[in-house]
Amino acid sequence: MGDNNGLRDETGALIGGLIVFDYIQGMDDFKAGSPPPNDTSPSYDLGRQRAAEEAASKAEFNNWMKRRDEEADARMKALLPPAAYAEYRAKVDEIRKQTPGA
Template identity: 50%
Template sequence: MSDNKSQLRDESGALIGGLDVLEYNKGIEDFKQGVAPPDVTSTSYDLGRQRAAERAADRQSILDQIEKREQETRNRMREALTPEMFEAYEKKLAEIDAKYKK
């Protein structure tokens, strides 16, 4: 991916030129599909691909935080409950996860 930011904005930071929406969307879709970028790309394609990568990184960061908090909660519950109660707790969580997590 080339760095075409200088071609998108003037010194004031305002956008210049136009954005090719089809190329932008193609960059997003290629990133989501795991397709390597072509040898020659457009600024719009690169921008779409970059934005898709940023969104994916943001989403993964949030999922990582949720997983960390869930693990911390499970660790606290393990300490607070008897082994039998914790087993029942884990079983119920597994049922909920199976029903709602996709």
């Protein structure tokens, strides 16, 4: 079932309908860090799987952005005189304080 096709078997045939409430509960439980219950449905499992895929994708993107920021900062540090670099860093830090998550 881990093939991004939803509730399908290896041939691509549907194996059942999506139970939306179970799907959403699976996503919510994953995001909350809650373990799955003993008995789950394919819809619940799919919701957890999708939430895990989204989290992995977001983490990969955030790591990529962090590396790009570090590379840009290193280039600026190499190009600018120390006083200009310090001013640049102060401005970047101020922008980041005003923009949570940036």
